[in-house]
Amino acid sequence: MSNVTQIGELAAWGGERGKQFLEKEIGSQFAGVSVNTTQPGGEAPFWHSHGRLEEIYIVIDGRGEFALGDEVLPLEAGTVVHVEPGVMHALRALPDSPTPMRWVCVRAAGMALGETAGDAELDRERPFPWHA
Amino acid sequence: MSNVTQIGELAAWGGERGKQFLEKEIGSQFAGVSVNTTQPGGEAPFWHSHGRLEEIYIVIDGRGEFALGDEVLPLEAGTVVHVEPGVMHALRALPDSPTPMRWVCVRAAGMALGETAGDAELDRERPFPWHA
Numbered sequence: 001m002s003n004v005t006q007i008g009e010l011a012a013w014g015g016e017r018g019k020q021f022l023e024k025e026i027g028s029q030f031a032g033v034s035v036n037t038t039q040p041g042g043e044a045p046f047w048h049s050h051g052r053l054e055e056i057y058i059v060i061d062g063r064g065e066f067a068l069g070d071e072v073l074p075l076e077a078g079t080v081v082h083v084e085p086g087v088m089h090a091l092r093a094l095p096d097s098p099t100p101m102r103w104v105c106v107r108a109a110g111m112a113l114g115e116t117a118g119d120a121e122l123d124r125e126r127p128f129p130w131h132a
Numbered sequence: 133m134s135n136v137t138q139i140g141e142l143a144a145w146g147g148e149r150g151k152q153f154l155e156k157e158i159g160s161q162f163a164g165v166s167v168n169t170t171q172p173g174g175e176a177p178f179w180h181s182h183g184r185l186e187e188i189y190i191v192i193d194g195r196g197e198f199a200l201g202d203e204v205l206p207l208e209a210g211t212v213v214h215v216e217p218g219v220m221h222a223l224r225a226l227p228d229s230p231t232p233m234r235w236v237c238v239r240a241a242g243m244a245l246g247e248t249a250g251d252a253e254l255d256r257e258r259p260f261p262w263h264a
Contacts, residue, residue: 009209
């Protein structure tokens with residue numbers, strides 16, 4: 001099976017929720033891809049890490065910050081961040097980002113995606129560094 | 133290891149060669165990512181397929197065509213194509229594409245990338261459908 005989908009222009013990425021997972025629609029087995037929009041001042045709902053999945057974030061437009069463990073990295077068009085399994089992370093778009101932040105997230109774990117169910121650990125209590 | 137790189141604005145994607153592989157720079161183990169620019173009228177140098185890797189192409193800007201086995205698919209901003217292992221494919225940017233075609237290619241095989249060396253099969257003789 002080789003599948004095709006149409007997610008539209010950058011301005012439409014992620015729809016109302018701001019996040020669209022593509023792997024079921026395109027039928028990928030080993031790599032997951034989501035396309036995302038974070039409005040200026042918007043942020044991840046919580047920190048999270050994965051047990052086995054690595055993640056690669058690719059920022060296409062907008063400006064933000066990436067909390068990677070104890071680091072805070074600036075995000076702008078062209079920033080690519082690799083997150084190893086086990087590393088807690090979160091992101092936000094800066095309140096004064098000139099545009100919504102558009103970004104791609106890729107994930108893979110060296111096994112079929114279907115075997116990675118329950119791979120995420122959430123930390124809903126940990127404060128974000130940009131609120132400190 | 134969690135690594136960060138900066139590939140710049142879309143207009144800089146892929147540098148002079150038009151293709152930049154990111155996995156070594158960011159240290160990813162299971163998912164490979166390249167960012168690419170194909171100038172209007174430009175095309176892949178040859179058809180290829182992979183033995184075990186699946187690929188996901190995400191078009192960010194520009195217009196083109198994707199040859200997927202015997203199919204020819206239109207490409208525009210937001211087109212996402214999944215290519216299964218074993219399927220010969222190639223792409224081009226249309227000669228009248230209003231902008232260079234900017235695209236991301238993700239690949240993964242359910243194993244470490246390092247185990248997939250020699251995974252590609254090239255067909256340098258097969259003509260492209262857009263030259264028929």
